[in-house]
Amino acid sequence: MKKLLAFMLMASAAMYAQADKVKFTASIKNPNSDSLVIKTQTFKKVLKASKKGAFADTFAVPTDGFYTLTDGKEYATLFLKNGYNLTMDMDAAQFDETLAFKGAGEKENNFIAKLNISVENLTEGQANLSAEEQTKNINAKMDEFATLLKDPALDKNFVSNMSPQITGLKQQLAMMAAQSAAAAKMKGKPSAPFSYENHKGGTTTLAELKGKYVYIDVWATWCGPCRQEIPYLQKVEEHFHGKNIAFVSISVDVAKDHDKWKKFVTDKALGGIQLFADKDWKSDFIQFYGINSIPRFILIDPKGNVVEADAKRPSDPALTAQLESLLK
Structure with a gap:
C-alpha cells in the first residue's frame, strides 16, 4: 500500500526553497528500464543509464521536500534537499525490500523506505487478525516511527512534515483494519443484490x-x-x-x-x-x-x-x- 504513503506525503508536505544542487547516484540490479524519473507536479528530471548501467546526475530541485522516483514500473518517495549527495542501491526485482540509501540525506530516505515497508506489512500481512489486534500492531509500529523522528540528525523540515503524516497514517491504517475485519466476516455469506x-x-x-x-x-x-x-x-x-x-x-x-x-x-x-x-x-x-x-x-x-x-x-x-x- 505504498500508494497510500506516497499520496499522503506528496499531498501534504510543505516545501522550502534552497540553493545549491542535489548529487544523485543510483546502482540498480535487474533494472526495469534505462531511465529513472524524479518528479513532482511541477518538476521533472530524467536520469539515463550509462553504458555500465549506472545512473548519476547533479541537478537543482526547486524546493526541499518529497519527490516521486519511478523507473516506469515501480516507484518510491524521496526526500530531496539541495546540497544532498545521495546514493541509492536496490534490486528492481525486489524493489521495496532492497531500497537503501547512503550519503547526505540517507537518514531521511531510509526512514521513508522503512516506513513504506512497514505500511505494506501492516496492510497485507494481518488479514487473519481481528480489528483490535491489527490496530494494536498499527499503533505500536507507528509509535516506533514517531520515536525515530526524534533523532536530532534528521532534517527539521523533514520532521515537521513527516510527524503529522505518521499520525494520519495511524488513523488511516486503523480505518482500513476495521474495513478488512468487517470484510473478512462476509466470506461465504450471500452478497447484497443490485x-x-x-x-x-x-x-x-x-x-x-x-x-x-x-x-x-x-x-x-x-x-x-x-x-x-x-x-x-x-x-x-x-x-x-x-x-x-x-x-x-x-x-x-x-x-x-x-x-x-x-x-x-x-x-x-x-x-x-x-x-x-x-x-x-x-x-x-x-x-x-x-x-x-x-x-x-x-x-x-x-x-x-x-x-x-x-x-x-x-x-x-x-x-x-x-x-x-x-x-x-
Missing part, C-alpha cells in the same frame, strides 16, 4: 449473473487510482475471456456526472459489464459492503456468496493466480 443501469442499455442484476464468478470493480471517473487499475483490469479480462467469470464495473459517480460516465466508458472502450449505481455512495449495494474509498474490488461465487469482500486489485498478480485456481 439492479443498475447498464451502459449498453437496460439494467443488469446480480441475480442474472448467478452460475458465474463475478469480479466487481467499484470506481468513479474522477478517481485517479481507479483509472490506474483499468489497463490491468483489461488484461485480466482478456486473460479470462470465455471462462466462467463476469467482470462488472460499478460507477459511483453522482447523478450529474452520468453523461461524463457514459462518455468515459465509450471513449476508453471499457470492457466487461459497465454499470451506474443508482444512488452513488448511498446505493444499497455500496452501503452493504461498507465502501468508503475506491477503487474497491469484490469477488462473488457462482451461488451469489462472497468469496472476498475486499478482493485483490487487477494490478496484483495474485488475483490472476487466485482466479485461475477457482476457474480450473
